[in-house]
Amino acid sequence: xxxxxxxxxxxxxxxxxxxxxDAAILKAVIPGCEAIAWTGPATLELRIKVNxxxxxxxxxxxx
Numbered sequence: 001x002x003x004x005x006x007x008x009x010x011x012x013x014x015x016x017x018x019x020x021x022d023a024a025i026l027k028a029v030i031p032g033c034e035a036i037a038w039t040g041p042a043t044l045e046l047r048i049k050v051n052x053x054x055x056x057x058x059x060x061x062x063x
Contacts, residue, residue, distance in 0.1 A: 034058070
């Protein structure tokens with residue numbers, strides 16, 4: 001999964017980078033995120049539940 005775009009934050013660069021690499025913060029801000037964990041220095045595994053009306057699929061990249 002890749003995210004892209006440009007955003008301007010009113011915080012120090014190191015604070016923003018630390019937040020973007022904190023699994024607890026990512027879980028709190030990603031809609032439908034049920035689980036997220038670092039599995040390596042540059043890899044995350046996650047499970048996201050999506051609401052499509054009557055259908056509620058769960059997408060996972062989890063072993």
